Amino acid sequence: MSFSRRGVLSVAAAALFLAGCGSSGSETPQGGGGSGAAQEKVTIEWWHIQNIEPMKPVWDQLAKDYMAAHPNVTINITALENEAFKAKMTTVAQSGESPDIYQTWGGGVLKQQADAGIAKDITADVASWIDTITPAASAAYKLDGKVYGIPYDIGMVGFWYNKALFAKAGIEGTPATWGEFIDDVKKLKAAGITPLSLAGKAKWPGHYYWAYLAMRIGGLPALKEASVSKSFENPDFIAAGQKLKELSDLQPFQKGFLGAPYDTPEGQAATMGNAKAAMELMGQWAPNVQRDTSKDLGDDLGFFPFPSVEGGKGAGTDAFGGGGGFAVGGDAPPEAVDFLKFITSADSVRKTVGTGVILPVVKGVEDAVTDPRGKMVADSLAQATDFQLYLDQAYPPAVGAQVNDSVAELIAGTKSPEEVVKAITEVAQSE
């Protein structure tokens, strides 16, 4: 008796201490189960990640416009910060529920959501209008020939560079090959300029280097094949690691980059915006984040695609990147798909593109891109011969996270190029 009660009390005490880590903020989204009659009251739960200016008010306005035209529809918006959205989505997904419309990047994560029935196959619903969307943008949301999402943004990763710092180091033009790129990095170092800004804490910016090198050396088919065969132990991927190691051995990154976040006032974007580094490898949103966290470089900011690698199998014009899209929840009302049609109509896209932070996913709206930096990305994208989605989105989440993790260790010098592909392969095979 005495023992058991003491035991219970101790368990209680220990459990109370533990209780802190088990807080469950599971807020079940309202599944607007309406179907059938057009005038039936319908509620659409919409989760997006444009929680700041300039996109948030645009989404708000589009939702209002839609509700005005369809009085029976109520759209409840939940605007979450990127990381908060991912955490909340995971919690909600475990209950088997999902919002009616939610942010997705396509690829492996969307595949898991589709398999679990929280993302709906909307192939038939969108068949009549999916052709208005550029194929490069919608490819990431097509899984096994079925459509699970609709894009609202598309872009690519490339080098953003500071023209003034390049001039100071005596560099003319932009590097077209990896050899020239390494030479430029050395020139910048010699001139006392930090060549590259990198967010080591965030990990995903580092994986861009490895992914692009793997694309240039091994080619796009090799990356796709690896995810099918679940083996990344390809000499070309090891060569990509060696090239990246060759770069990081030059110590091209800013001081303390291993602990640097991406979008805080001390992060990668701010280092670039404050002209403390000459280049960053980043997606289409880079100028916007630079402006938000530090200063706008204005005309000094240029863009060039990732250089080609001498003797590589991949074309120098293959693009790497992604955008954003919306998936439709498993038990969402038909109005949810109709709303997606509305926000990807040419008129709506003009409004979102007008903010300057989003590139059009619809044909015939290219002229709406007025921002010169947006134009640079859009032009590169228009010339792209093939398109690879971010590896940490294209692959299943565990594999993608391992790519980010291992590449971070490679850049930090704690893992060899061979160990990187081995670690990724191990995780891929355990999935």
Place this chain on the structure above:
Amino acid sequence: MTSPPAPPRVRSRHATASSPRDPAAAGESPAARRRRNWVTIILFLLPAIVLFGLLVLAPIALAMYSSFFKWNGFGLVPTNFIGFENFTRMLNDKIVIGDLWRGLSLIGFSLLIQLPLSLAIALLLNQKMRGRAVYRLIFFAPYVLSEVITAVLFTMILSPGRGLANELLGLIGISESTFLSEPDTVMYALFIVMTWKYFGFHMILYLAGRQSIPNELIEAAQIDGAGAWKTFRHVTLPLLGPTIRITIFLSVIYTVQLFDLVYVLTGGGPVHASETLGVTMYEFGFRRFQVGYASAISVVMFLLSLIFALGYQRFVMRRDTEGAITNMRAAR
């Protein structure tokens, strides 16, 4: 950690003192009265038991259950049963093993530096001095801040560019440092932040413990010719024993579960150099969607805490909790 007096003692006192004078109970048989007592007890305990069961026991059971599955967290229930594979995998996971080492070293640091420091400050602030209350307040203040706010504060202070720490170091001629960005220094930085946040809490506990020591004992020792050190070593320290033991307990349990501070401060980086079990669990559960493996890690955290809590209470705090949660037989 003060526990209420043992229930049996209360009940026996109640039984002997009140039953003869209790007219309502006089007509009932003892069995019926006992039955009615049980109904009352269950009725009053019910809300607490339901809440405790739903919010504490059920999640623990659920985590244990899903730790035996390979599960990505989607769908209502896991289906792919893999037995102890998640646990054996942990044995080969360099990050998890590293987490345990880092946890141990943090515990070591806490016991060797943080607690003695708190004790020293507590004894200092126990002396009559001007502004004593102000110092106590200031030293205790960091504990009131939330972990996240503390972490954000220190990312600013320790930031490589314009952080306060670098400005100060620059004044005394030490060149710029990147505390949180170097795998070699990040653990020290983390420990300093932990200490900054928690020394005030331990200090208050020690202060309370010190004030409950009667002055007569100290005076007696001094009259017997004991110096300051001997008084401390042979009177103050032994009498602070219960307090010290409880602070060690709290410190260890806290370190096993360390999460928010690390997650916001370093994210476990650079390259896992400051990762803790809690951060690893989060990474696997919420980023890699390996909820089964993450559950296994959380179960290990739970068991570590539980075994430590039980063992520590059984063997180390036995005398401190005597009559409260141990030795009920003696009380009866």
